Amino acid sequence: MPTQLSVPTVAGGRFSQLTLQNRFAGIHGLSGTSWKGVRLNCGRHRRSGYRGNSVRAVLVRNPPPAERSRGNLENGSARSVGRDDDFSVGRSRNDAVVSSNGNGGAASRRDGLEFRNPSELVATRIEKKQRAKIVGDQESEAEARAALRAANVAEYDPVRLIQRYSKEPLKVLGRALKVTTTLGAFAISVLIDERRGKINENMRKRAKELRERLTFLGPTFVKIGQGLSTRPDLCPPAYLEELAELQDALPTFPDVEAFACIERELGKPMESMYSAITASPIAAASLGQVYKAQLRSTGEIVAVKVQRPYIEEAVALDFYLLRGICGLVDKYVDVVTSDVVALLDEFARRVYQELNYVQEGRNAIRFGQLYGDRPDVLVPGIYWDYVSAKVLTMEWVDGVKLSEQDTITAQGLDIIKLVDIGIQCSLRQLLEHGYFHADPHPGNLLATPDGKLAFLDFGMMSETPPTARFAIIGHVVHLVNRDYEAMARDYYALDFLEPDVDVSPIVPALKNFFDDVLEATVSELNFKTIVDGLGAVLYKYPFNVPAYYALILRSLTVLEGLALYTDPNFKVLAASYPYFAKRLLTDKNPYLRDALIELLFKDGTFRWNRLENLLVQGRKDSEYRASDVLQPVLDLLLGSGGEELRSLVEREAVRVSEALVVGSAIQSYKSVPQPLRDFIDRGNNVIRIKESEEIEMLALREQVLRIWNLLRSTSGFDPASLQPIVEVLRRSEAQAMGGRIAGSITRRLAARALQQLLKQPTPTPTLTS
Ligand SMILES: Nc1ncnc2c1ncn2[C@@H]1O[C@H](COP(=O)(O)OP(=O)(O)OP(=O)(O)O)[C@@H](O)[C@H]1O
Known part of the structure; x- marks a missing residue:
């Protein structure tokens, strides 16, 4: 069956090779055939997240022969190329449009060298550091150039919005009519449902309607809908589910405009930057759409996010309108006590920040520095030479959205483990460094084939x-x-x-x-x-x-x-x-x-x-170390101002020591066979202690021993790590405390011994410090 193709004109002139990808139809048979002189390579699209059964085209520019052969040679060593199934169909397997991956090949060869001489090792380390510094410097320069490209990015300024739109009443009126009729019709439907007592019955239908209406109204309303989709306190479940669709199933905008935007923003022709790019986006989100591409300079596979055209104008007008409405609410609606205008301003500021992709790139870098070193977390790197306010080029992440649980399970990955990675990483974000991903919806979390959790979309961060x-x-x-x-x-x-x-x-x-x-x-x-x-x-x-x-x-x-x-x-x-x-x-x-x-x-x-x-x-926490546990506690015990705690601990230490000594004696005594026991105490119970006290003492002894074993058996427990504790114990306060504890224990044991001697139950002595 021949497959229909449409080739975007902007790309048609520039790319001499075209790869077809049919998402589900499996048109592998087309590979190698040609269409209008263009070679066709087709493959089943395997990456999940694509809906529908349409054909996607990957346009690949033919490389010069020398480059082609180099691609063939280095195909195996090109890290990012090998990771991806669908993209490589038309590129590396059949045509190998893989340019040299300077880093990958060279690094692995260098890693393969055997250094026996320690001074050589040191020299290599220094060299590596110098290289890292050079790379770091180059990165910052590239970042600075990207920032320069984004110098004129708009910022949210309500005063300027008023100045701007008070001069354009017709535009404002037109949009106001569109918004009020679209949302008004929805509100009327809900009111009618309520009158007829059909709110629950029609809930799903209305939720779908709301999603469609918000999508129709464009990015600002999609963002509002996304916000609502995570607020179970405000929306019933049917609405939450429908609005969650706004997270990634949105209409696309023409590819021609996207490619033109990339060229305009980065100031270079497409083919000089990317040796391949998908002809249609692999995902469309509220503010932009994402293509998969290959960098011409290194052959690395990247994701290119391009902002929707005229988006700033669209959101500016919407925020101007919404601010006017919020002003009226603040003034006339008494039941609303919050400052609605202030809330809207905060929200608008965030949306504007999301419109600056250079900021998003910086966020991704900071996030990666803080959390990306964890072996189970992946944060895509940023390619600053291909970034501007409206274009963001980042490392391609091959993975499945966390919401697609069946696909994840089919890959043999454990969803609970992935969620747990998410929780552990979130806790660190929220409670350790305080810098966190504020938009972690399931569309922004991917499970990679090797079981890592990848974070995407760093537009909205918070502290x-x-x-x-x-x-x-x-x-x-x-x-x-x-x-x-x-x-x-x-x-x-x-x-x-x-x-x-x-x-x-x-x-x-x-x-x-x-x-x-x-x-x-x-x-x-x-x-x-x-x-x-x-x-x-x-x-x-x-x-x-x-x-x-x-x-x-x-x-x-x-x-x-x-x-x-x-x-x-x-x-x-x-x-x-x-x-x-x-x-x-x-x-x-x-x-x-x-x-x-x-x-x-x-x-x-x-x-x-x-x-x-x-x-x-x-100890279930991956970063837990037994040696860290003792140090702060001891510091606290022995530091100044810890008197109250010290007396508590002393009392407890006496109780524990007694439990250990007397408890062990009880245990040993009980382990002696009865005839022998009779012989020892000649019919009298040697250890005279109340039954309840004995139970309590044995339980405490067991617990303390369990705790000690827990400490000792903690992985990574190294006796040498206790050295600082030994230092702390050398302090005079510790010695004094040790002396007092020993004194109390001796007194308690002496009292017990006396009690045994006199065979008379005596009251338990009160403790003194
Ligand atoms: N580095 C990447 N590798 C692979 N896929 C990616 C990458 N970056 C983005 N995507 C895909 O593109 C989709 C949209 O990207 P992203 O969430 O960054 O866009 P956005 O416009 O900021 O979206 P939102 O509407 O959530 O604000 C993602 O859900 C994911 O499917």
Whole structure:
């Protein structure tokens, strides 16, 4: 069956080879045939995420023969080429339009050398460093050139918008009519449904209608719809599902315009930059569409994102209009207490930032520096020589969207593991460095064939302020402790409440809600239940939830939602606990150390089970190190100002030592065969101790031994790593404490010995420090 082809004119003149890709029809038989003198190579499109059954064309410029042979030779060593199935169909396998990959080939040869001489090794390291520096310098120069290309990028300025559109009333009126009729018709349909009692029955239909109407209205409304699609607090599930489609199934714009934009923005002809590019986009998103291409200079496979034409004009007019409407709401609608204009301004500023792809490239680099070194996370690199405000060229990521769970499972990948990578990475983003991906919808998360999680789309990033990072961890501790007063106080640190707001009425509300839900342990709780519960509590009080907080909740609920498809019992909090445990056990930040103490010493008693739980959980975290666990705790114990804690620890140390000594004696005594035992104590119980006390002592002994074993068996535990602790123990305070503990234990044991001697039960002595 011959397949219909249409060749974009802009590309038609420039590219002398054309590759067809039929997504599902499997037209491999066409390979090698020609159409109008153009060679055709076809292959089944295997990358998921493509819908429909259309034919995609890849235009490939014929390379000079020398280059072609080099491509053939180096095909195997070209890293990015080998990774991709669909793209390589017309390129490397049949025609090998793979230009030399200078880095790949040379690097592997260099890596293959054997260095025996240490000075040579040092020299190589220095050389590598110098090379890295040169590469770094070149990168920054290329980035600076990209920034120069984006020098005239528009920024959101409401005053300028007013100046601009007050002169164009007809344009404003036309758009206002379009928006009001489109959304008004939807509102009327919903009102009629309500009158007829058919809201639920027609919900799915209306949700679809809303999605279509927002798509029709263009990028600004698509962005609003995307925002709503992640707000279960605002939209019913049917709407959430339909609006989620706005994340990646959007209409495309003509390729001719896209290619013309690339040339205009980068100031060079297409073929001088890319040796191949797909003739139609592989994805269309709200602000741009993405092509797959091959760099002429290195042969690397890249993704080229091109911005929709006239998008700035479109969003500017929409924000001008929406701002006017929000102004009216602020003025006349009393039930709305928030400053709607300010909210819109914040949103508009973010959208404008997303329109500057140089900024997005910078975000990707920063994100990659912070999190890309993790072996299970992939962050695409940026090719600055091919970046401007409207064109972004980045490393191609071969993968499947996390939302396409069947395809992922078919590839033998574990979706829960991938979600867990997402959660661990998100926790680090939110609570460690504070710099986070604020738009982690499933379309922006890809599972790579080797099981990594790739992050895409760095247009919208956000930051958690340092105080809030610690306050969030503290908040979880307070939740575990059911310390509702502390929870309520956390809202000051979290910036939810002004310092002058009285938190006392909030405490019973929190208690009411959490006492019920905490029937289960916190880690068994659904994250969404907690978020919804908090939402319901907070809603009644003068709270102001900062934007970063809503985004944090969103990113974790998105991940939990993804996991729930596969495992209905998945709990994001349980998955997060190892991270919290590791932070609490190892972080030297005073706020977190206090939180740890609060967790471990509740009401003046040491909670061994909590320590054990923290250790069990903490070692599940990939970055947990046993040596880190002890150091901050000891520092805290022995530092100035730790008197109260020291006396608690001393008391506990005595209790534990006694449990170990007496408990071991009990165990040894019990392991002696009865006839021998009779012979030893001649009918009297040598160890005279109350049964309940004995049970408690043995349980404590078991627990302490378990904890010690946990510490010792933690992977990577190296006795040498305890050296700093030995240093701490040498301090005079530690020695003094050790002396006091030993004294107390001796007194307790002496009392017990006396008790045994007199065979009279005596009251347990009170401890003195
Ligand atoms: N580096 C890449 N490698 C492979 N595919 C990519 C890459 N970058 C983007 N894509 C594809 O293009 C789609 C859209 O890209 P992206 O999300 O960056 O665009 P956007 O306009 O910022 O989208 P949004 O509407 O989410 O803001 C992605 O969902 C993905 O399918």
